[in-house]
Amino acid sequence: MKKLILEQLLADKPPDTRQKVGQAFGPVSGNFEFAASVSMEITQQRMDEASDRGFVVWCNKDARSAIMYGAGNVHQEVFSDCMNWLKGIGIKGEIVMVHFEGQEGDKLINIQN
Numbered sequence: 001m002k003k004l005i006l007e008q009l010l011a012d013k014p015p016d017t018r019q020k021v022g023q024a025f026g027p028v029s030g031n032f033e034f035a036a037s038v039s040m041e042i043t044q045q046r047m048d049e050a051s052d053r054g055f056v057v058w059c060n061k062d063a064r065s066a067i068m069y070g071a072g073n074v075h076q077e078v079f080s081d082c083m084n085w086l087k088g089i090g091i092k093g094e095i096v097m098v099h100f101e102g103q104e105g106d107k108l109i110n111i112q113n
Contacts, residue, residue, distance in 0.1 A: 001101045004108070005035045008097075009060065009069055021058055025071055028056045031101040032074040032082070036090040038066050046089050053082065074100070087111050 006025055010018045034055075038046045043059055043066045050057045055070035068089075074082050083098070090096040096111040 001029070001031055001033070001099075003033055003071060004099050005033045005097050006069060006071070009035055009067065013060075024058065025056065028071045030072040030074075033069070033071040033099045034086055034096060035067055035069045036086060036096040037094040038068045038089060039091060040066050043068065049085070049089070053085070076102070083109075083111065087113060 003025060006021070010021060013021075032055075036046075038059075040061070043061060046068055047057045047059055050068065050070045053072075055072040057068060057070045060067045060069070079100075086096045086098065090111070090113045092113050094113055096113065098107075098109040098111065100107045100109065
């Protein structure tokens with residue numbers, strides 16, 4: 001699966017950041033990736049939740065914001081549960097971006113919180 005959301009998140013980052021994050025996620029296989037603006041105060045909690053769901057995660061945190069990215073496998077039987085979880089982790093008013101590769105092909109989904 002091509003990591004379209006990761007490419008978008010890294011587009012304006014310094015070359016060393018692009019290289020480090022790209023190398024870290026290069027070997028990660030999966031059918032699902034997401035990016036969400038998360039609360040600065042509970043960033044680690046959200047990252048732990050994502051890891052518990054089997055995602056490899058990275059957080060681009062600076063003085064103003066925290067954007068969490070995750071990639072991994074989501075099976076059809078837990079897809080709805082995963083989407084509901086994603087709707088709940090994002091900051092109200094911000095879009096959670098999802099890229100899913102399913103039986104019908106690639107889908108780009110924006111979840112409005």
